[in-house]
Structure formats: structure tokens, C-alpha cells
Amino acid sequence: MCQRLARARELSYRSRIDILTTVYQKKGGHLGGSLSLVDLISSFYSSLAKDTELILSKGHCVLAWLAVLKNIGSITEVQFASYYKDGGLFGGHPKKFSVPAITWSTGSLGHGLAVACGKAFASRNKTFVCILGDGETNEGSVWESLMFLSQHQLTNVLVIIDNNKKESLDLTNNIVGIEGFVSSLKATNLDVAAVNGHDHDSLIRMYDKFIEGQDTILRHPMLILADTVKGKSVSFMENDPKWHHRKLTHEEFQLALADVERNS
Amino acid sequence: MRNSFAQQLDSAASEDSSIRLLVGDIGYRVFDTFRENHPEKFLNCGIAEQNMIGLAAGMASEGLKPVVYTIIPFLVMRAFEQIRVDIGINNTNVILVGVGAGFAYDKLGPTHHAYEDIALMRSISNLNVYLPYDGPTAKICLKDALLQQSGGTPSYIRLYKGGEPDIPCIEKFDHSIDLVKNSKSSKVVVTHGCIISMVMDKLESAENDFSVYALRKLNTAAVDSLLFKICSRVDATIPTVIVVEEAYRCGSLYSEIAMRAHELSIRVDLKGCHIDNHYIFDIDERSSLIKKYTPIDEVIL
Numbered sequence: 001m002c003q004r005l006a007r008a009r010e011l012s013y014r015s016r017i018d019i020l021t022t023v024y025q026k027k028g029g030h031l032g033g034s035l036s037l038v039d040l041i042s043s044f045y046s047s048l049a050k051d052t053e054l055i056l057s058k059g060h061c062v063l064a065w066l067a068v069l070k071n072i073g074s075i076t077e078v079q080f081a082s083y084y085k086d087g088g089l090f091g092g093h094p095k096k097f098s099v100p101a102i103t104w105s106t107g108s109l110g111h112g113l114a115v116a117c118g119k120a121f122a123s124r125n126k127t128f129v130c131i132l133g134d135g136e137t138n139e140g141s142v143w144e145s146l147m148f149l150s151q152h153q154l155t156n157v158l159v160i161i162d163n164n165k166k167e168s169l170d171l172t173n174n175i176v177g178i179e180g181f182v183s184s185l186k187a188t189n190l191d192v193a194a195v196n197g198h199d200h201d202s203l204i205r206m207y208d209k210f211i212e213g214q215d216t217i218l219r220h221p222m223l224i225l226a227d228t229v230k231g232k233s234v235s236f237m238e239n240d241p242k243w244h245h246r247k248l249t250h251e252e253f254q255l256a257l258a259d260v261e262r263n264s
Numbered sequence: 265m266r267n268s269f270a271q272q273l274d275s276a277a278s279e280d281s282s283i284r285l286l287v288g289d290i291g292y293r294v295f296d297t298f299r300e301n302h303p304e305k306f307l308n309c310g311i312a313e314q315n316m317i318g319l320a321a322g323m324a325s326e327g328l329k330p331v332v333y334t335i336i337p338f339l340v341m342r343a344f345e346q347i348r349v350d351i352g353i354n355n356t357n358v359i360l361v362g363v364g365a366g367f368a369y370d371k372l373g374p375t376h377h378a379y380e381d382i383a384l385m386r387s388i389s390n391l392n393v394y395l396p397y398d399g400p401t402a403k404i405c406l407k408d409a410l411l412q413q414s415g416g417t418p419s420y421i422r423l424y425k426g427g428e429p430d431i432p433c434i435e436k437f438d439h440s441i442d443l444v445k446n447s448k449s450s451k452v453v454v455t456h457g458c459i460i461s462m463v464m465d466k467l468e469s470a471e472n473d474f475s476v477y478a479l480r481k482l483n484t485a486a487v488d489s490l491l492f493k494i495c496s497r498v499d500a501t502i503p504t505v506i507v508v509e510e511a512y513r514c515g516s517l518y519s520e521i522a523m524r525a526h527e528l529s530i531r532v533d534l535k536g537c538h539i540d541n542h543y544i545f546d547i548d549e550r551s552s553l554i555k556k557y558t559p560i561d562e563v564i565l
């Protein structure tokens with residue numbers, strides 16, 4: 001476990017640097033959400049779930065996924081460097097089969113969980129992880145999919161909500177807060193739990209529990225509210241909604257890198 | 265038409281273990297036999313059409329052959345973005361089946377009418393669009409869509425309801441076009457869907473003689489083939505082509521014929537008969553709504 005934990009932390013550190021550098025250089029990508037997501041992805045690839053099919057429903061944060069894929073050697077430096085480049089392999093959202101790890105094109109919010117449920121319903125012997133944003137749960141289609149997940153007890157799907165509490169223009173609570181939504185979920189046949197979305201130890205244990213529980217342990221599908229911070233590790237981004245899609249000046253880039261170094 | 269479709273699907277499911285029928289809590293009695301014969305292949309997804317499309321796309325990506333069935337507005341309009349993203353962009357071989365074309369759900373009002381679905385489904389670039397006009401053609405369309413599905417291509421099949429008369433076919437062309445009435449005159453009616461029976465009724469009392477073609481599958485190749493066929497068989501330099509559709513003109517067969525005739529420099533005297541481009545609130549039977557809003561009598565003289 002210690003080794004996997006160290007690996008996940010190292011992956012997160014390297015990937016945060018890559019996310020910042022890429023957005024600064026390419027002038028494209030969603031910074032805040034990528035920084036809230038990256039520990040969920042680095043822990044995923046450091047856990048027993050690493051061979052599970054991952055559907056990134058909050059597709060606009062694909063940069064975090066690509067950075068981790070690069071740092072585990074799943075994609076090359078050259079491939080990663082083509083992000084947002086004219087004629088490049090990767091744009092601002094996951095493109096199906098651009099690389100083997102990415103099996104579904106997402107971008108429009110509220111689509112990924114239904115697809116994950118369809119896959120899981122068809123292939124009960126395979127496992128699937130689907131990551132959504134908290135703002136994404138504003139979409140009614142998410143509710144439809146969760147109802148289906150609960151009805152059919154698809155324990156081979158792990159649903160994670162990256163609860164960074166901010167949307168594009170404002171705090172989630174000032175738009176359509178999700179507390180009522182979460183309370184409703186607790187009344188369903190889902191195993192709803194919260195986790196610190198930046199604590200690699202807890203995250204790896206969560207993924208391991210999902211995989212190990214496939215045989216007997218899991219009584220209900222797991223839905224995890226990952227408590228995260230949008231812009232995590234960069235002090236001037238944390239708790240400021242404007243970093244949803246803003247680009248970095250040179251000075252901001254330098255400050256952000258220094259913050260990541262300090263916080264890691 | 266619905267029952268013919270259901271019979272064909274039941275038969276196909278007996279031969280192909282991958283077929284799955286997903287419904288949005290629609291299809292009372294229509295799929296009783298299917299459910300009896302294939303309970304494990306039937307899934308009522310509830311009143312959650314967006315989720316149903318995503319589910320079908322996910323199932324297709326795992327090797328199943330999903331057929332999704334519900335009322336057209338709930339399928340095509342409600343879940344359009346799911347169709348675009350999860351079936352179109354992700355290119356999954358799902359068969360979509362919409363029931364209640366045009367005014368089929370007449371007295372249920374404009375929320376249940378379907379005038380815009382052809383235009384919407386034609387805009388999904390990898391989707392086949394089938395427009396059966398009776399029970400036998402519903403079976404033919406499903407068979408073809410299943411073949412396309414096995415080849416990896418998604419489809420949309422536009423059904424009416426039930427009780428439509430069968431229309432004898434004289435000759436089939438190109439897997440897409442049926443000649444249902446032959447004439448030596450230079451006047452041609454082109455149509456699709458169950459409005460064809462009203463066209464045939466009208467022709468019995470019309471002063472002029474017409475040939476009638478029905479399109480079962482709407483795409484550019486079928487329209488090109490139809491135009492060449494019309495031009496090659498009529499004597500007149502400029503044939504008269506009347507397009508009768510239970511749909512808005514926007515994105516319709518009429519607009520495709522007009523566009524292709526222009527692009528191919530084929531001269532036709534083109535007339536259209538469509539549903540007026542507005543929402544219709546009249547509480548009336550389908551035949552009356554068609555007479556009022558799709559006035560066949562004014563174009564077929």
C-alpha cells in the first residue's frame with residue numbers, strides 16, 4: 001500500500017505541473033476542474049481498479065486524465081504534447097479510441113453515467129468507473145441514470161461525483177446546490193459515502209473496495225461524493241470560480257508552479 | 265404496422281441472441297409475444313428516455329444489438345442530444361424505433377404529433393432513416409435495419425400506429441423505392457409513410473393519371489435513383505412530381521428532391537403537400553387533420 005500511495009502522490013504532483021504547463025502554453029483546457037479531479041485519477045491508476053473501464057462524464061477535465069496517462073507511460077510525451085495542437089490527437093474533451101484508455105467521447109454533461117450503466121448491464125462480469133461533476137448533477141439525465149442504477153443494482157459500476165462545489169460562473173450552492181439531491185440518494189438502494197477527494201490513501205482504498213467487493217462484499221452500487229477543491233494546490237485558484245476555464249498569465253503560471261511545489 | 269414490426273422483431277430475436285428490446289414504458293400489448301418468448305431480452309427502462317438512449321449506446325458498445333422503442337417526440341425530440349452524442353458521435357449501432365408518425369396520435373394533441381422527426385433524424389449523419397408505409401414494409405425496414413446494425417450502422421424507423429391498410433407493391437427498386445401505381449402519364453406522386461393510403465384513395469377519383477412511388481428509406485442515393493427513374497420513364501421533357509408527406513417541409517423528402525434536382529440539373533415540375541409549418545391544436549381524427557393541414561386534394565387533381 002505504501003508503494004502505491006507514494007506512486008499516486010507522485011503522479012498527482014507531476015500531473016498538476018503538466019496541467020498548469022499545458023494550459024499556460026496551449027491556452028486551452030479547464031484548469032480548476034482538472035486540479036480537483038487529478039487525485040481521483042492518479043489514485044485510480046494506483047489501485048486495483050486500474051484496468052477498469054473509465055468513463056469521464058465531466059469530459060471537459062480530460063487534461064487531468066491525459067496528464068496521468070502520460071505519467072504512467074500509457075501515452076507518450078509526443079502524444080500528450082499534441083493536446084490542443086492543430087491536427088493533434090487530443091482536444092478539450094475525451095475522444096473515443098484516441099488512445100486505448102479512452103473508450104467513450106464525452107463533453108456534453110449528463111451522458112456518461114447512462115452509457116456506463118448500459119455497458120455494466122450488458123457485461124456484468126466487467127467493472128466500470130464513471131466520474132461526474134457536482135454541477136453536472138443539475139442535469140436531469142443524471143437522476144434518470146441513478147434511478148436505473150439503483151433499480152438494477154449494477155454493483156459493477158462505481159459512480160464518483162467530483163464535488164468541487166463550483167460551476168462555471170459561481171458556487172454550486174448559489175446556482176442549484178446538491179445537498180437535497182444527495183439526501184434523496186441516501187433513500188435509494190445505493191451505497192452513498194463521502195471521501196476526501198484529495199486523500200490518496202482513502203481513494204485507493206475506495207477503488208480497492210470496489211474491485212474486491214465484486215464477488216461478495218458489495219450489497220449495493222457504490223456512489224462516492226468526493227469532497228474536492230476546485231483549483232486544488234494553487235492558492236489563488238482555490239475557492240475562486242473564475243478559474244473554471246481561465247487561462248494563465250506568465251506571472252500567474254510561475255506563482256501556480258511555486259504553489260504546487262510548496263503544497264506537494 | 266406496429267404488430268407487423270413486433271412480429272418481425274420477435275422472429276429476429278429467436279435467431280439472434282444479441283438483440284435487446286428497450287422500451288420507455290410504451291407498447292401496451294404490442295410486445296406481449298416478444299416478452300413471452302424472450303423475457304431476458306426485454307427491458308422496460310421507464311419514463312426516462314435520455315437514460316434509455318445512453319443505456320442502448322453502452323449496451324451496443326459491449327456487443328449487444330439494442331432496439332429502442334417509444335413514442336416519437338419522447339424518443340427523437342426529448343433525447344435528441346443523447347442520440348447525437350451517444351449514437352451519432354460515438355457511432356454505436358442502435359436501432360431507434362419511433363411510433364406515432366405525423367398525426368397518428370391525432371387527438372392527443374401537438375405534444376404527441378410528430379412533424380419534425382425526419383428532419384432531426386436526417387441530421388444525424390451516420391443514421392439510416394426508414395419510412396415504412398404498411399405492415400409488410402415495416403418488416404422489410406426492420407430486416408434491413410438489423411442487417412445494417414450487424415454491420416455497425418445505427419438506424420431510425422418511423423412507425424405509425426396500428427390498423428393501416430397494406431398497399432400492394434408493383435415493383436421494388438434499390439432497397440429503398442417501391443412502385444405502387446404505374447401509369448404512362450408524365451405525372452408522378454412520391455410519398456412515404458401511411459399517408460399513401462389516402463393518396464391511393466384520392467387517385468381513384470382524380471382527373472389525371474399518376475404513377476406513385478413510395479420511399480422506404482430516405483437518403484441522397486435513394487432520391488437520386490428516384491429522380492433518374494422518373495426522368496427515364498416518362499415521355500415529357502419536364503415531369504410533374506408531387507411530393508406528399510405527413511411531415512413539415514423542412515428537412516423532408518420534398519426538400520431533398522428539390523436540392524438534388526437542382527444539384528443534378530434535372531428539371532422537374534415539383535409540387536409539395538406537407539403539414540403546415542405550425543403546431544396543430546385541433547381535436548380531430550387523423551384523416552380530418554390531414555384533409556385540413558395536408559390538402560392532398562389541392563395538388564392531386
